[in-house]
Amino acid sequence: MKEWEAVIGLEVHAQLNTKTKLFCSCPNRFGDSPNQNTCEICLAHPGVLPAPNQKSIEKAIQLGLATKSHIHLLSYFERKNYFYPDNPKAYQISQLKKPICEGGKITIKINDKKNSYTKDIHLERIQIEEDAGKLIHLDSDSNNAQGIKKSYVDLNRAGTPLLEIVSKAEMNSSLEAIEYFKTLRNLLLYLEINDGNMQEGSLRADVNLSLREKNSRTLGIRTETKNLNSFKSIEQAIEYEITRQSQLLNENQAVVQETLLFDKKRLVTKPMRSKEEAQDYRYFSEPDLMPIKIKPSLIEELKNNLVELPQEKFNRFLKEYQLSNYDTWVLTSDKFLADYFERAVKAYPEGAKRAKKICNWINTEILSIVNFQQITINEFNLDSLHLATLIKLMDEGTISGKIAKTIFPEMVAKNASPETILKEKNLKLVSNEEEITAIVKSVIEDNREAFEKYQRGNQKIAGFFVGQIMKATKGQANPQKVNEILKKMLDS
């Protein structure tokens, strides 16, 4: 059987988080009641004209700068014509021949158990366009006795600004595609031009995929899977398409060039429309809008005010906090995680020196909760200040690591400071020598056999005693003191 290699390109639609829509002054806001954020312009009443939102253009330039794209000083809006109820003008204002940015690249880092490498994924283009509205289909079972299927149109989203970021087909696995998508999402978050919220559709991807024989340069026939809005579904859709296409090819059948939709329940792709019935969008330059002219001074200004980008943050973290490459990468590949970390570091005067410890807590304790709950760090309940205090208390010897771990889940649940939880549970660290000596004594007496083994030279058994002592004190004994006293008594 032949060995196939996937060739994957991504078309990502990212909603820009402008205050208003792309061509009118309606709020660009998710979650309002249907058709609340509409006006005669985005409802395409007769006689209205689009007035472009300058902020959208600036945000597009920012992404262009961050991806080292070529920014065109002159680009055009075009009309893409098609009829659909969610498309009020019956054309979408988009860009075709000359988008605002071309070229550019996004560098991805693959870091899993098997692989560790970086790869540049080049960009075809970044273009500005408007989003469509939403259709809500209610089937016969919902609130209507006649069994009539009804569809409703919500045009709140119609006319909101989107960036379409088109990569070259340079990815070869779902792993790379996901990493590209994550890296791009992170970049958008760093630039603060998109909220990264995939459930609300702020970020969605179309995947085009073809297979070619390994080591061959001839491309196969590709399919395009539309509208994937989670990491999981991108991965599943790619894996499914690779399997489906390789099966076809292995059986000497042809892959049909078509547009697919991914069924999240059954985990399969289904044809939406094939090339034969492809629409003719009759693109032409938008006569209601002048060309987008960008002054070089604006690009310069945006360049000078560009935020710290992931790679820059990575370099700075390495230098400032002496963290490992891997830890730094984990932190900086999520802007909000990096922010969380830095807030904790800054909240504790000794933070910079204890950065490694703070980082460990984030990368283990916190990320395990975040991953388990499938939430983002922004949705994580615990204020980073409380994490800083927890580290501080451990450093001062007020609590042990064990107590810290014990109270942590409750801190998270209540977003409470460690002091509050310690007080509630009446927990504190026992450092009193007499108290500890008494406990050590009784533990040694209860375990004579082990004590004799120690005296015969089995030094390792000391660990057993520490465990027993901590158990007896419910982890509240100061571990340093325990070690000191235990050693003295064992050796006496």
Added chain:
Amino acid sequence: MKISELNLKKFLELSRKKEISPLDLVENYLKKIAEDQEKHPDRKINAIIYHDLENARKQFKALNASKAESYLKGAPIIVKNNFNVKNFPTECASKILKNYVSPYDGTVVKKIIDNGGIIWGYSNMDEFAMGSSNETSCRGVVRNPIHRDYIPGGSSGGSAASVKANHSLVALGSDTGGSIRQPAACCGIVGLKPTYGRVSRFGLVAFASSFDQIGPLTKTVEDSAILLKVIAGYDPKDNTSLNVKVDDYPALLNQSLKGIKIALPKEFFTSEVDPEVLAKVKAVANFYRENGAVVEEVSLPHTKFSIATYYVLSTAEASSNLARFDGVRYGFRNDEVSHFKEIYLKTRNQGFGKEVKRRMLIGSYVLSSGYFDAYYLKAQKVRSIIKREYYEVFKNYQAILTPTTPYKIFKIGEKLKDPVAMYLSDLFTVSANVSGIPGLSLPCGIDSNGLPISFQLLAPPFQEATILNLAHIYEVNNPISIKNEMEEAL
């Protein structure tokens, strides 16, 4: 004063002295419209298709309440049915917009109201401004007040006829290929299409976005100057409007003709042009010569491609602009359907008239893949050549003089079955839209049928003042009286 002798300038004088009431005047117009309908139930002028006296009253009251002296002093103004006026049925004389009530005022309407004008009704028009004879309106044909057998021109036929018939004081129209100048010529009045970008298009229902422009239809040149001063100017709501200083047009009339150079493009004076038209327009050239202007022949070789260029590009834009009329959100809808796609098919099939459908089909065709380069792209290239040719001529001349239409005015029904013959009515007017320059039409004689002959003046972008001045001087020195049919009958 007889209502037929009243114009905007005179109205402003009378209104300033409180010797005329705008509301009485509107009522007078309404009376005349009603009389006409009564006398000619089957052959009425049919220029005004909607009026709102109550609204006029409200606007007048608000005007009186404000102490500031307004520029338009309550002048009653009619706008074409493709202007968005809040709470008015903006139907574009099309069934597909039946009962559509505009939720907003367009920029020009707002400017008129802010300057003390009163918008009191809508004039009839060709459906979606597509036509040169006002025969494609779903509200019925408009008849020429000079002779009811004849067309009033189009597409702003209702605006032109209402002014000529004394059914309105002044009117605004829109000009995409000649739709102000040609009906003004047919009805023997003044029509001005400003420079593309001079007047905001926000609130003008689009036919062809890169050609459309709003302008006045008036009895005198001075009236057009007054209205242009009010409606011109940059509008942030119209990205294609330009931020160029607005001249004080009425103050720039009566400038000397000495040293002015006027070009006569030979392509507009060929043997194909009706000899009566040629003779009259050549006489206009002589008038300017005699009064100190230099008048010389030039050539604009590519203007002969204007009509073809125009019908490729304007229909392409129209096919897209009119796609929003789908019955989903407003207007007429046929929803006796089994699938939502049928709403589009049935609504649009029943809602649009024949001429509009024809143009949308042409437009969709020239934009479709495989034909785009041969038609749309080629036409874009020709458009820039035509534009460049005009700009070349304007390096040496301040204005261009041509006939407004190549032929004499024709009868209702005469060209309805021959769309190409109909399209040629715009032969001399379209190139101004193709190149974006301003154009004005003014009567200069009467043909053997008793109908007017008009000439057209073109100027470089934003030089409306030049052609208003030229036209004004001609008009003052060459008074002609083109009587209305009904005036004679009265």
